[in-house]
Amino acid sequence: MPPSCTTRFEVTAYDLAATLDSGQVFRWRPTAGQWVGVVGARWVALASEPGAIVARTAVPCASWDWLADYLQIQTDLEAVLRAFPDDEPLRRAVAACRGLRLLRQDPWECLASFILSSTKQIVQIRQIIDRLCQHFGEPLAVPPGHVPAFAFPSPDRLARATEARLRGCKMGFRAPYLLAAARRVASGQTDLEALRRLPLAEGRSRLMELPGVGRKIADCVLLFAYGFPEAFPVDVWILKALRELYFPRRRVSPAVLQQFAAAHFGPWAGYAQQYLFHYIRTCAGRTGGTPPASGPRDSNVTLYADHP
Numbered sequence: 001m002p003p004s005c006t007t008r009f010e011v012t013a014y015d016l017a018a019t020l021d022s023g024q025v026f027r028w029r030p031t032a033g034q035w036v037g038v039v040g041a042r043w044v045a046l047a048s049e050p051g052a053i054v055a056r057t058a059v060p061c062a063s064w065d066w067l068a069d070y071l072q073i074q075t076d077l078e079a080v081l082r083a084f085p086d087d088e089p090l091r092r093a094v095a096a097c098r099g100l101r102l103l104r105q106d107p108w109e110c111l112a113s114f115i116l117s118s119t120k121q122i123v124q125i126r127q128i129i130d131r132l133c134q135h136f137g138e139p140l141a142v143p144p145g146h147v148p149a150f151a152f153p154s155p156d157r158l159a160r161a162t163e164a165r166l167r168g169c170k171m172g173f174r175a176p177y178l179l180a181a182a183r184r185v186a187s188g189q190t191d192l193e194a195l196r197r198l199p200l201a202e203g204r205s206r207l208m209e210l211p212g213v214g215r216k217i218a219d220c221v222l223l224f225a226y227g228f229p230e231a232f233p234v235d236v237w238i239l240k241a242l243r244e245l246y247f248p249r250r251r252v253s254p255a256v257l258q259q260f261a262a263a264h265f266g267p268w269a270g271y272a273q274q275y276l277f278h279y280i281r282t283c284a285g286r287t288g289g290t291p292p293a294s295g296p297r298d299s300n301v302t303l304y305a306d307h308p
Contacts, residue, residue, distance in 0.1 A: 003060030009053045009073050015099025016048045019071075022278040024224045025103055026113055026126050027133075027152075036146070038133075039070050040106065043142045043149045046071075058141040072101050083268045089245035090272060093279035100278055102271060103224060107192040108185060109152040110225035111207070114217045115177050131169040136161065158182035177212025184210060200228050223270040232261045232269045241280040 020028040020035050028037035034047040044067065045056040055067055068074065077099070084090050116132070117125045129152075136157050137150030158166070159182040166175035184190040190210060195203045200222060207218035216233050223231040232238075234254065242257045243250075252260075265272040 003062045005058070005060050006054065006056045007061070007064045007067075008049075009055065009064075009068060009071065010051060011053055011073055012051060013077050013099045014048075014053060014071075014073075014101060015097070016046055016053060018097050018100040018278060019103065020046075022097075022100055022274060023122060023281070024220075024274065025105060026117075026122070026129050038140065038149055038151065039067060041138070041140060041151045042066075043140050043146070056143075058143050058146075069104055072104055075101060077101065080268050080271050083266055084272055085264055085266060087246075089241075090275065093272075093275040093283075096283040097275050097278050100275060102227075102274060104227055105225045106152070107195070107221065107225040108155055111181065111192070111210075111213075111217075111221050112152070112155075112158075112178055114220045115181060115210075115212050116171055116174050118174060118177075118212065118217070128169055128171050128174075132166075132171070135165070135169055155182040155185035159186035174212065177210075180211045181213070195222075196226055200230060203228070204231075219270075223273075229271060230267055230269045232258075232265065232273045234258055234261065234273075235277075237277050237281050238273060241276040244280070245276070 016035060017030070020037070021030075025037075028035045030036075031045075034045045036043070036045050038044065042061075043058045047054045047056075053071065053073075055064065061067075081094055081098075084094070113125070113129060116128050120128070133150040133152055134148075136153035138153075140149045140151055142149050158178065161179065161182075163175050163179055166179055169175075171178065181190070185192055190206070195206060198206065203222055203226065204215065204218045207213050207221055208215065216235055219231040219233040222228040223233060234257065238261075239254060239257060242261065243252060246260070246264075247257075261269060261273070
C-alpha cells in the first residue's frame with residue numbers, strides 16, 4: 001500500500017471524545033470538529049464518522065499499525081463490558097460513557113505525564129506538558145494553518161536538563177521527581193521495556209522505586225501504557241465514586257475501598273475504573289448521582305494526586 005496521510009479505521013462503539021478527554025492522556029484538543037494531538041513523533045488529527053474513525057497525519061504513513069495499537073482499535077469492547085460485575089453503579093456508568101476505550105500509550109510519556117499530574121488540575125497538567133514539549137521536544141511537521149507541535153521529550157533529553165529549567169515549565173516540586181526519573185531511565189537503571197514482562201505486583205514495585213511515584217501513579221502507568229487490565233488506579237475521584245456509589249452513608253477507609261476494588265471488579269478492573277472515573281467526574285450529576293463539588297462538567301479537577 002502506498003504511503004498516505006489519511007486512513008479510516010472501521011470500528012463500532014468507539015466514543016472518541018470520551019476516550020481522549022477522560023483523564024488518561026493530556027495532549028489532545030478538540031479543534032474544528034476533530035481531535036488534534038501527538039502520538040510518538042507524529043502530529044495526528046482524528047474525527048469520528050458513523051462506524052469509523054478517520055485519521056490524518058502531516059507526513060504520509062506506509063503503515064498505520066502504530067495508531068491502531070495506540071487507539072486499541074482491535075479491543076472487543078462488548079466482551080470487556082460483559083466481564084464487568086452486574087451492579088447498578090457500573091450499569092449506569094457504562095450507559096453514560098459507552099464507547100470509552102483505554103489507550104495504549106508510550107511508557108515513558110505516560111510515566112512522565114503522571115508524575116507531572118500529581119495534585120494538579122487537568123487544565124494545569126496540559127499546560128505543564130505543553131510547556132515541557134515546547135522547551136525540550138523535537139518540532140514536528142504539521143499541516144499548513146495549524147499551530148506548532150512537538151514530540152514528547154525523551155528521557156535522554158530531560159536527563160541533561162537542569163532542575164531550574166524544568167521548573168521554568170511551571171511544574172514546581174515535580175521537577176526533581178521528573179529529572180530523577182529521566183536520569184534513571186536514560187542510564188538504564190530503570191528499564192521501562194522490561195516491565196512489560198513482569199507480573200503486575202512486581203511491575204508496580206519497580207515503578208514505585210522512582211521518586212515521586214506512589215501506587216496510584218504506578219497503576220496509571222501499568223494500565224494506560226502497559227495494558228495490565230487489572231491495574232486499578234485510585235485517586236480522589238475514584239474514592240468518591242466508590243464511596244457514593246457502593247458505600248453510601250458509610251465511613252469506609254481508602255484501604256478497605258482498595259481491597260473492595262481488587263475483589264469486586266474482576267479481570268477488567270482497570271476498564272471499570274475508567275468508566276467510574278469518567279462517570280463520576282462528568283455525568284453523575286445529570287443521571288441521578290451526586291455531582292462532584294466542582295460541578296458535573298468541570299474539567300478543572302485534580303487528577304491522580306499521588307503522595308509517595
